[in-house]
Amino acid sequence: MILKRRTFGALAAAAAMSSMLVAGAGHAQQSGGTMVMVTVPEPPNLANYLSTSGPIGQVSTKVYEGLINLGWDFEIQPSLAKSWEVSEDGLSITFNLQEGVTFHNGTPFTSADVQYSIMEVLREIHPRNAATMRPITAVETPDPMTAIFRLSEPAPYLMVALNAYESPIVSKALFEGTDPRDNPSANAPVGTGPFTFVEWEKGQYVRLDKNENYWREGQPYLDRIVVRFIADASTRTAAMEAGELHYAAFGAIPNIDVPRLAAMDEIDMSTKGYEYFAPMTQLQFNTTRAPFDNPDVRRALATAMDRQFVIDNIWYGFGKAATGPISSNFAAAGIYTDDVPSYAADDRIATANAMLDEAGVPRGADGIRFKITHDMTPYGEEWRRFGEYTKQVLAELGIEADLRYEDVGTWLKRVYTDYDYDLSSNWLFGLPDPVLGVHRQYHSNQIRQGTVFVNGTQWSSPETDALMDQATTETDPEARAVQYAEFQQRVVEASPIIFMQELEFVTVYSTKLQNAITGPMGVYNSFADMWLEQ
Amino acid sequence: MTHTAPITPDRNTPNPEPTAIARIVSFWKLFMRNRSAVVGLVILVCVISLAILAPLIYPTDPFRMVGRPMSPPLDGYLFGTDTLGRDIMAGIAHGARTSLMIGLIATIVALGIGGLIGGLAGYYGGWIDEILMRVTEVFQTIPSFIFAILLVAVLTPSIENIIIAIAVVSWPALARLVRGEVMSMRNREFVQANVVMGMADWRILLLQVLPNCLSPIIVAASLLVATAILIESGLAFLGLGDPNVMSWGFQVGAGRSVLRQAWWICTFPGIAIMLTVLAINLVGEGLNDALNPRLREREQ
Numbered sequence: 001m002i003l004k005r006r007t008f009g010a011l012a013a014a015a016a017m018s019s020m021l022v023a024g025a026g027h028a029q030q031s032g033g034t035m036v037m038v039t040v041p042e043p044p045n046l047a048n049y050l051s052t053s054g055p056i057g058q059v060s061t062k063v064y065e066g067l068i069n070l071g072w073d074f075e076i077q078p079s080l081a082k083s084w085e086v087s088e089d090g091l092s093i094t095f096n097l098q099e100g101v102t103f104h105n106g107t108p109f110t111s112a113d114v115q116y117s118i119m120e121v122l123r124e125i126h127p128r129n130a131a132t133m134r135p136i137t138a139v140e141t142p143d144p145m146t147a148i149f150r151l152s153e154p155a156p157y158l159m160v161a162l163n164a165y166e167s168p169i170v171s172k173a174l175f176e177g178t179d180p181r182d183n184p185s186a187n188a189p190v191g192t193g194p195f196t197f198v199e200w201e202k203g204q205y206v207r208l209d210k211n212e213n214y215w216r217e218g219q220p221y222l223d224r225i226v227v228r229f230i231a232d233a234s235t236r237t238a239a240m241e242a243g244e245l246h247y248a249a250f251g252a253i254p255n256i257d258v259p260r261l262a263a264m265d266e267i268d269m270s271t272k273g274y275e276y277f278a279p280m281t282q283l284q285f286n287t288t289r290a291p292f293d294n295p296d297v298r299r300a301l302a303t304a305m306d307r308q309f310v311i312d313n314i315w316y317g318f319g320k321a322a323t324g325p326i327s328s329n330f331a332a333a334g335i336y337t338d339d340v341p342s343y344a345a346d347d348r349i350a351t352a353n354a355m356l357d358e359a360g361v362p363r364g365a366d367g368i369r370f371k372i373t374h375d376m377t378p379y380g381e382e383w384r385r386f387g388e389y390t391k392q393v394l395a396e397l398g399i400e401a402d403l404r405y406e407d408v409g410t411w412l413k414r415v416y417t418d419y420d421y422d423l424s425s426n427w428l429f430g431l432p433d434p435v436l437g438v439h440r441q442y443h444s445n446q447i448r449q450g451t452v453f454v455n456g457t458q459w460s461s462p463e464t465d466a467l468m469d470q471a472t473t474e475t476d477p478e479a480r481a482v483q484y485a486e487f488q489q490r491v492v493e494a495s496p497i498i499f500m501q502e503l504e505f506v507t508v509y510s511t512k513l514q515n516a517i518t519g520p521m522g523v524y525n526s527f528a529d530m531w532l533e534q
Numbered sequence: 535m536t537h538t539a540p541i542t543p544d545r546n547t548p549n550p551e552p553t554a555i556a557r558i559v560s561f562w563k564l565f566m567r568n569r570s571a572v573v574g575l576v577i578l579v580c581v582i583s584l585a586i587l588a589p590l591i592y593p594t595d596p597f598r599m600v601g602r603p604m605s606p607p608l609d610g611y612l613f614g615t616d617t618l619g620r621d622i623m624a625g626i627a628h629g630a631r632t633s634l635m636i637g638l639i640a641t642i643v644a645l646g647i648g649g650l651i652g653g654l655a656g657y658y659g660g661w662i663d664e665i666l667m668r669v670t671e672v673f674q675t676i677p678s679f680i681f682a683i684l685l686v687a688v689l690t691p692s693i694e695n696i697i698i699a700i701a702v703v704s705w706p707a708l709a710r711l712v713r714g715e716v717m718s719m720r721n722r723e724f725v726q727a728n729v730v731m732g733m734a735d736w737r738i739l740l741l742q743v744l745p746n747c748l749s750p751i752i753v754a755a756s757l758l759v760a761t762a763i764l765i766e767s768g769l770a771f772l773g774l775g776d777p778n779v780m781s782w783g784f785q786v787g788a789g790r791s792v793l794r795q796a797w798w799i800c801t802f803p804g805i806a807i808m809l810t811v812l813a814i815n816l817v818g819e820g821l822n823d824a825l826n827p828r829l830r831e832r833e834q
Contacts, residue, residue: 233791256792313603313618376777381791384773388597389618391778395595403777406690 033532034224035513037247037523038236042203042229047186049121049168052128054250057165059227061524062208063104064168064191067095067114068159069526070276070519073332074432076159080109080169080192081147090154090475095147101215103171104196111141116172118149121180132161132436154473156480157433164193165276165524194220194528203229214528221531233257240267246510246532249273249523253508255316261508268511271318271504273522278327278430278437279505281319283390283498286421287459291370296359298495301423302343304352304393311501314385318506322499324488325438327430329502334477335434335484340492349396356397369398372422375414376405379427386425416452427503428453432520434484439468442491459496564824571820577813581806585634588627596620596628596780604796614798616789622799626806628780633810636697636766637759643701644708644762645755649744651705652712657720657739667713670706678703682765686774693776696769700762711754715747749825756821760814767807782807 043055048064067081076084081095101109118139122129135155140148151158161167171190175183189197194216195208206227210220228245230236237257239245243266253261262269283305285292292298307321320328323338330336345351361369374394376387387403394401401423406414414420431437440446440453444460467487474480492499507523509516512533518525565571594600601610603619613622655666673681685699719725720743728738769775770783771790782803789799 234793254791256795260794381773381788384777385618385788387777389599392595392597392599395598404690405773405777407687410690 029218029221029514029529029531030534031221031531032223033534034226035222035246035527035530035532036226036228036244037249038228038230038239038245038252040229040236040250040252041231045186046189046197046200046206047183048165049117049170050125050181050186052126052166058249058523059206059208060168060189060191061164061193061521062195062225062527063189063193063197064164064170065193065526066164066167066169067162070160070163070432070521072275072519074160074275074520079164080114081162084159090156090473091151093149093151093159095149097145097147098215099145101192102213103174103192104190104211105171105174107171107173109169109171109192110144111139111147112144113169113172114147115139115141116175117169118167121170121175122167125180126167128431128436129161129167131440132158132166154475156475157435157472160432161436163521163524164526165521194526195222195225205229216528219528220526221529222527225527237261240508243510246513247507247516247523248509249507250505253506255318255506258316258318258506258508266511267508268516269506269508270517271506273507273517273520273525274505275329275520276432276522276524278329278432279427279503280322280327280430281386281425281427281500281503282322283500284415284424284426284457285459285496285498286419286423287457287496288419289422291359291361292422294359294361295494296355297361298498299343300352300355300359300397301394302495302498303345303355304348304397305390305498305500306348306393307501310386310389314382314389315501315503318504319501320504322502324492324499325442325497326434326484326488327502329430330434334481337485337488339485340489343495349393352397363398367398368400371400371402373404374401375411375421375424376403377425377427378406378408378411383425390423390425412452415456416454417450419449419456419458424456426456435468435472439472441497442487443468457496459494461490461494464490561824565820568820568823570816571823574813574816574820577809578817581630581810581813582634584627585630588624588631592621592624592627594624596624598624600624604792604799606796607798607802613802614796616785616799617792617796622785622802625780625785626782626803629782629785629803629806630810632693632779632781633763633766633807636693636700637763637814640697640700640704640762640766641755641758643697644704644758645751647701648705648708649712649751652709652714653716653739653744655709656713656716657735657743659717659720663713666709670709673703673706676703679765679768682769683772683774686769691769691774691776693779696766696774696776699769700765703765704758704762708751708754708758711750712744712747715750716743719743719746753818753822753825756818757815760811760818763807763814764811 039055039058041055043053043059045051046056046060048057048060065080067079069077069079071077080098080101082098083096085094095114097109097111097114103109118133118136123133123136124130135151135153136149137152138150140150142148168191170185174185174190187200194211194214196211198207198209200206208225208227210223214220230239233254236248236252237254240248240253240261241264258269261267285298287293311317311319311321324340326336328336356369363369374387374390377383384405387405391401391403415424428441429437441455441457442460442464443455444465446455447458447460448454464487467483471480471483471487474483507517513530514533515530518529597620599619600621601615601619603615603617605611605615607614611621611623613626615621651666651670655663682699682703685702686695689695689698725738725742728742766781767783767786770781771787773787775781775784785803786800789796793800
């Protein structure tokens with residue numbers, strides 16, 4: 001046994017040396033190997049044309065492709081579309097499609113599939129695309145390799161949404177004549193991507209094998225991807241530690257365990273690859289209820305919250321204090337500004353108490369100003385801790401908060417249908433354009449009773465509505481930046497939401513894995529160019 | 535126990551009815567014979583004192599963040615602080631109140647339901663017995679902890695709902711016990727005599743039959759308190775506790791993810807649960823010995 005191990009060690013060393021030599025000569029990718037990743041929780045299905053649920057996308061983006069990919073700075077890169085051209089007036093986009101692409105079941109990919117996927121599937125049943133693709137009036141198919149989008153108004157935010165996670169292209173032949181919500185491929189996806197779906201052992205794993213006919217020459221490098229489902233967090237950490245897993249993203253490894261794992265020679269970690277989502281945590285007020293209908297009270301609470309304490313002790317150091325409704329991820333695109341009213345204070349509690357006194361909510365004889373119920377986002381441990389922290393901060397302000405923790409369905413109904421809440425924690429994706437991820441929380445036309453993750457605070461103002469409307473169709477980046485700067489200032493000043501932190505997720509991966517994170521979509525990339533050092 | 539019913543009508547002892555004081559003394563003597571029961575009683579008294587004194591020793595909210603997060607034991611705080619800097623000892627003291635309160639109230643409620651259903655079934659027999667026992671069996675076939683999780687999840691976690699859930703999963707065993715005891719009394723002469731005298735059924739059941747089958751019920755109920763505390767801790771551990779109330783199970787659950795970084799967060803509340811449940815079980819054993827002395831003698 002020992003001998004064998006030594007031999008193995010020697011071989012491994014030789015292999016490592018040779019690969020280093022090769023790498024020195026320009027990163028020659030090695031083909032082969034099985035990459036094991038873990039996804040939490042197990043997805044309910046694999047239909048990302050039907051649901052934006054994260055775990056679904058982690059698996060199905062290896063099987064489906066979109067028209068485009070995104071580069072690190074959200075630059076649009078070719079995928080199923082080889083090239084494209086936007087007309088002067090912004091009202092039509094012509095896509096030239098890749099030739100020689102086939103779906104995993106053998107049918108060739110043509111513009112008819114694009115037309116069907118956009119008009120019949122994504123525009124109809126996809127939760128976000130129903131809004132994003134609303135301006136698309138038609139997709140014309142002059143020939144099998146050309147698709148022309150006709151728009152009712154310019155939509156500068158549309159291109160980024162055409163990626164594999166948000167807008168997968170499905171096979172028309174497989175879907176036509178069926179209800180897309182009820183297609184069998186929801187559990188056995190058939191796409192054009194680098195990996196083909198093989199099997200799904202429920203509760204255990206999904207197996208994806210290399211697509212031998214993939215259209216990108218030489219890719220994918222991996223022979224197989226196994227996506228494992230491990231419910232218990234400590235078991236996942238232990239599996240990562242033992243080298244049973246190569247890749248764990250989106251909080252699959254608890255933040256508290258990350259530093260210990262990352263200190264190991266075989267494991268690396270990164271917080272990159274989540275820029276697309278720009279997730280942000282928040283406390284949102286029901287601005288129709290007293291006393292939170294008073295912006296002075298809301299501002300006082302925004303002052304009292306110590307964002308850095310929350311980041312350090314609840315999210316164990318991963319995160320960045322938020323300044324307003326738009327994530328600092330958008331700094332590169334020029335539409336983020338930190339020139340907004342600041343709620344920083346040296347003594348947060350004393351300042352906030354003084355603000356509350358001035359706002360006309362004095363303490364009663366028992367030291368209590370008023371009582372509220374604080375709803376906690378029912379997404380697990382951190383949110384419980386955040387709720388407990390918030391309650392203590394409020395107690396120091398003389399606000400007695402009763403904590404409530406319900407199941408996801410009841411909580412969503414309470415916040416977005418019944419509006420029966422005072423203060424709730426929450427987190428939403430900012431997505432790669434404010435039109436997609438930010439407007440929904442502030443525009444008056446997004447007070448849509450019964451639709452989740454829209455304007456649940458019910459706050460809006462004519463000024464901010466107008467700014468958002470302008471920015472939606474504004475094609476000049478500089479003018480857009482000015483509009484969004486004013487938008488951010490006005491929202492932060494009204495403070496319908498306490499902006500807590502830009503959530504940082506961690507990807508933990510084996511050092512043997514190359515090209516582990518290749519863009520702002522991280523785990524939602526296709527992994528066609530990922531390879532494993534043998 | 536001021537009523538006139540014979541406590542031990544089947545004993546053919548020549549002694550006259552012992553006085554209340556004499557009975558307590560003899561009970562105490564029997565209880566003291568069981569050393570482990572005495573140890574249990576001592577621990578239990580400590581836990582009860584802690585629960586009573588908690589608001590005096592730790593007058594502020596136990597959820598209050600008082601120190602540096604994750605300070606180790608003895609570094610300013612006896613048992614250290616948790617991930618948000620909350621004093622663990624304060625949590626244990628307030629958690630003792632929660633655990634004992636839930637344990638006691640849930641047991642009393644379960645005793646009420648179980649006593650009523652078991653009493654009616656045992657006293658009347660026949661089709662009433664059939665129906666009530668089939669209902670009881672339905673409840674008994676559902677694994678109790680899973681059932682409790684389900685109930686709390688549906689009713690939303692709050693102290694009242696947790697008590698309801700624990701009572702609902704705990705009463706069937708008591709119902710069966712009470713039914714058995716009542717059945718064995720039902721045809722005794724003193725009961726028959728009461729029937730002949732025209733006493734109302736509920737009075738016979740409540741004043742004559744039940745007092746005579748109290749001892750096994752007391753023993754079972756004392757053990758039920760321990761089970762109730764365990765169920766409550768389990769629920770809180772799974773995040774189904776009342777979020778506004780400090781509890782040992784909550785502390786263990788909240789500290790579980792940092793077990794490798796801060797062992798003390800889970801360990802001390804865990805020890806508190808273990809000691810309390812152990813103590814109640816030991817006391818229950820002691821009660822059993824003291825209340826059923828002949829059972830013990832027979833075993834020896």
